[in-house]
Amino acid sequence: MTWVAWRQQRIVIGLFAVAAVLLIWWAVSSGLHEQSLWHQYLGPPCHNGRGVSYKKLAFCRSLYNEVHGLLSHNYLLSDFAQFFGLVMGVVLGVTAIASELERKTVRLAWTQSLTRTRWLVAKTSVGLVSIVVLIVPLSVTFSWWVGASRIGPRIQPTAYPLAGWLLGVYAVSIFILTMFLGALIRRAGPTVAVVVLVIIATSLFMTAEGRTRLVPIHTATTTFRTVTKGDFSTAVPKGGAPTNSWILFSGFAPIGTHTIPGEADQRRSDERMSRCESTSGANSGTVMNSCLRREGLRDVSFYVADHEFWQLQLREGGLYLTLDLLLFGGTVVLLRRIRV
Amino acid sequence: MSERHPSIQFRLDPRSGVAPYRQLVEQVRLAVASGQLRGGDQLPSVREVVSQITINPNTVHRAYRELEHEGLAEGRPGLGTFITPRAGIVAGAVGRDILIDSLRDWMARARAAGLDDVEILELLGRFLNLQRVVS
Amino acid sequence: MNSTQNVLEARGVGKRFGLTWALRDCTVSIPAGKVAALVGPNGAGKSTLLRLAAGLGRPNEGSLTVLGEVPGHENARLRSKVGYLDQERLLYPSFRVGEMLRFGKATNAKWDERMAASYVTQLGIDVDARVHSLSSGQKAQVALTLCLAKQPELLILDEPAATLDPLAREDLLQLLMQQVAQNGTSVVLSTHAIGDIVSVCEYLIILSRARVVLCDDLDYVLGSHRFLTAATSTKSSEPPGVTVIESRVSSREASYLVRMDAPFSDAGWRITEPTLEEIVLAYLREGAGRPDLNDAAQSSGGDGGSQ
Numbered sequence: 001m002t003w004v005a006w007r008q009q010r011i012v013i014g015l016f017a018v019a020a021v022l023l024i025w026w027a028v029s030s031g032l033h034e035q036s037l038w039h040q041y042l043g044p045p046c047h048n049g050r051g052v053s054y055k056k057l058a059f060c061r062s063l064y065n066e067v068h069g070l071l072s073h074n075y076l077l078s079d080f081a082q083f084f085g086l087v088m089g090v091v092l093g094v095t096a097i098a099s100e101l102e103r104k105t106v107r108l109a110w111t112q113s114l115t116r117t118r119w120l121v122a123k124t125s126v127g128l129v130s131i132v133v134l135i136v137p138l139s140v141t142f143s144w145w146v147g148a149s150r151i152g153p154r155i156q157p158t159a160y161p162l163a164g165w166l167l168g169v170y171a172v173s174i175f176i177l178t179m180f181l182g183a184l185i186r187r188a189g190p191t192v193a194v195v196v197l198v199i200i201a202t203s204l205f206m207t208a209e210g211r212t213r214l215v216p217i218h219t220a221t222t223t224f225r226t227v228t229k230g231d232f233s234t235a236v237p238k239g240g241a242p243t244n245s246w247i248l249f250s251g252f253a254p255i256g257t258h259t260i261p262g263e264a265d266q267r268r269s270d271e272r273m274s275r276c277e278s279t280s281g282a283n284s285g286t287v288m289n290s291c292l293r294r295e296g297l298r299d300v301s302f303y304v305a306d307h308e309f310w311q312l313q314l315r316e317g318g319l320y321l322t323l324d325l326l327l328f329g330g331t332v333v334l335l336r337r338i339r340v
Numbered sequence: 341m342s343e344r345h346p347s348i349q350f351r352l353d354p355r356s357g358v359a360p361y362r363q364l365v366e367q368v369r370l371a372v373a374s375g376q377l378r379g380g381d382q383l384p385s386v387r388e389v390v391s392q393i394t395i396n397p398n399t400v401h402r403a404y405r406e407l408e409h410e411g412l413a414e415g416r417p418g419l420g421t422f423i424t425p426r427a428g429i430v431a432g433a434v435g436r437d438i439l440i441d442s443l444r445d446w447m448a449r450a451r452a453a454g455l456d457d458v459e460i461l462e463l464l465g466r467f468l469n470l471q472r473v474v475s
Numbered sequence: 476m477n478s479t480q481n482v483l484e485a486r487g488v489g490k491r492f493g494l495t496w497a498l499r500d501c502t503v504s505i506p507a508g509k510v511a512a513l514v515g516p517n518g519a520g521k522s523t524l525l526r527l528a529a530g531l532g533r534p535n536e537g538s539l540t541v542l543g544e545v546p547g548h549e550n551a552r553l554r555s556k557v558g559y560l561d562q563e564r565l566l567y568p569s570f571r572v573g574e575m576l577r578f579g580k581a582t583n584a585k586w587d588e589r590m591a592a593s594y595v596t597q598l599g600i601d602v603d604a605r606v607h608s609l610s611s612g613q614k615a616q617v618a619l620t621l622c623l624a625k626q627p628e629l630l631i632l633d634e635p636a637a638t639l640d641p642l643a644r645e646d647l648l649q650l651l652m653q654q655v656a657q658n659g660t661s662v663v664l665s666t667h668a669i670g671d672i673v674s675v676c677e678y679l680i681i682l683s684r685a686r687v688v689l690c691d692d693l694d695y696v697l698g699s700h701r702f703l704t705a706a707t708s709t710k711s712s713e714p715p716g717v718t719v720i721e722s723r724v725s726s727r728e729a730s731y732l733v734r735m736d737a738p739f740s741d742a743g744w745r746i747t748e749p750t751l752e753e754i755v756l757a758y759l760r761e762g763a764g765r766p767d768l769n770d771a772a773q774s775s776g777g778d779g780g781s782q
Contacts, residue, residue: 108565112582113555339532394648397656
């Protein structure tokens with residue numbers, strides 16, 4: 001039966017293999033290109049935009065534009081990479097269960113001398129193996145690419161799904177979910193629609209709420225110092241969250257706040273600070289600090305630290321995989337009860 | 341013995357109103373009476389019949405059993421079903437019944453024409469003598 | 476193979492889809508070693524019964540056994556002894572014929588590879604052709620070959636010859652009869668074509684509006700059913716001692732299709748033999764809503780059966 005499951009899906013799997021190869025080629029070539037651009041920009045003469053000599057200003061500015069102009073390209077590639085896993089999971093899941101149920105060809109397999117569970121196991125293993133075989137190289141490539149393209153800190157939502165093992169976990173989970181929903185809904189179109197909704201809802205939820213509950217949230221306070229150049233002085237922040245963190249909130253909050261303030265509280269704090277700044281004159285570090293003290297506020301960042309990256313990945317992935325086991329069991333139960 | 345040419349080619353008419361097994365029996369009987377099948381000839385195996393016409397094998401079994409019952413055929417275990425040597429007589433017996441029926445008819449017509457027994461016998465004798473002279 | 480066991484035993488089987496009953500109070504006993512025909516109009520419940528027997532679902536009411544076992548999704552061993560051919564002759568369209576045979580081998584415990592290949596060659600079908608390029612007759616034959624190569628004890632065929640042209644139908648039934656001749660396989664098939672029944676089947680089951688109205692040996696059916704006709708002036712009531720299946724009374728003539736279980740002695744009737752088609756149609760027209768006619772035969776005499 002494993003051969004049959006493979007034979008039924010081999011064209012789909014083949015297409016995804018081609019797409020995976022293309023994606024990897026795209027990532028590698030663009031990653032290498034960006035890596036060299038950044039290397040140029042970070043080194044002399046541009047030094048990442050600090051202390052550029054007047055002569056090199058035009059050169060560095062064009063290099064800067066080039067490197068930052070690739071941002072939309074990077075987002076596009078990262079979207080493709082994420083969609084790849086999700087689409088593969090959906091397509092394999094739908095062709096495995098829902099479309100066979102809809103077209104009633106299950107009657108052929110289920111009247112031979114094998115149990116429905118064995119049939120499901122064969123289909124599942126072919127799907128899982130295909131996903132893993134294709135996504136592992138993809139994951140490895142994109143974990144590297146996240147660094148090379150500097151699309152953002154790996155713990156931030158733009159890069160986070162691409163790094164680590166989540167590309168594979170997502171694809172596997174969507175595959176298992178689609179099979180479960182296919183056994184429940186028994187029609188291909190509605191199954192895809194429901195899966196898409198679930199994907200959107202889950203990703204919104206996880207980014208907004210879910211992920212932040214899986215690891216501890218750190219806080220860091222920012223203080224200000226005055227920097228004067230000639231007759232121009234400004235307040236420069238010091239402290240705060242590390243640059244490679246995922247910042248959940250950065251702004252003013254009453255001293256002693258341990259949770260991210262709500263919108264109303266944020267507005268109130270902002271109003272108090274702006275009133276204070278306007279009356280005493282801004283652009284001075286000491287003024288900022290004294291305003292903060294007077295209003296009993298502090299400039300605080302709530303963030304998820306980069307060193308929690310793997311813990312977050314493992315916990316989130318583990319959560320999904322546990323759900324997958326339950327869904328798989330549910331699929332077995334559903335299939336046994338279907339009267340065709 | 342060559343199986344390539346079956347000794348009899350059966351035909352089935354599903355609309356004739358006659359049960360299929362009876363149709364087979366009648367066709368064998370006709371074949372024997374006409375001399376197409378003779379004593380010792382082998383009837384096609386059940387499988388051969390099924391490949392000739394689309395018929396239930398049980399029906400063929402039934403027809404062959406009926407033929408055995410009537411004495412037209414006999415089953416030899418491991419070899420097949422064969423026409424009995426007496427079959428000609430049995431079929432002939434049927435043929436003789438047909439002759440008797442037509443003789444009865446002729447007799448009725450002779451009587452209607454006004455011939456009595458003596459005249460009929462004389463007629464017959466002249467006919468037989470003629471035959472003997474000729475042969 | 477236990478030849479005295481019934482291949483299919485249904486007692487009061489009922490199957491419901493939503494609120495509609497596709498089968499109701501279905502009681503059938505099909506003996507082994509026979510080719511049985513299941514006849515009835517569309518929607519009568521034939522496919523439902525066959526699919527239940529193949530293990531694709533469970534009855535809501537009553538009990539059903541096939542080859543002495545209860546069919547169901549977990550009874551894989553029973554399914555190795557039963558070959559099922561769906562009405563739609565399901566195959567995987569993108570597979571080649573050879574790959575369909577490989578499918579059969581991969582999903583069945585018993586599989587005769589050589590027989591399958593020889594059937595396909597005998598039918599003149601290219602083993603490398605893709606299923607979607609075959610004619611409907613060839614598809615039916617490939618689907619039937621899948622069933623036959625399993626070497627089953629029982630074949631369940633849902634309208635195997637429907638929509639086939641006469642030549643394809645002949646070939647299909649030929650293939651089937653060869654299998655029966657060789658292995659003594661029991662067959663239950665559903666059909667519209669009465670002509671197939673007469674030459675190929677020995678057992679007749681009539682389903683009408685989700686109920687069984689007849690379940691008997693074909694010879695017995697043909698031998699026991701008669702038309703009784705008489706002028707209305709001489710006979711004013713139904714003939715006694717027989718089960719009336721259908722009656723046609725006009726101002727001049729009364730005609731009854733009856734089943735005789737005992738020698739008929741009432742005089743004054745003209746007795747003719749109905750064709751199988753007439754018998755089946757009569758049962759289909761009158762069968763719905765009647766009490767079980769087998770029971771009615773017990774209470775003979777008087778008003779000639781309840782109606």
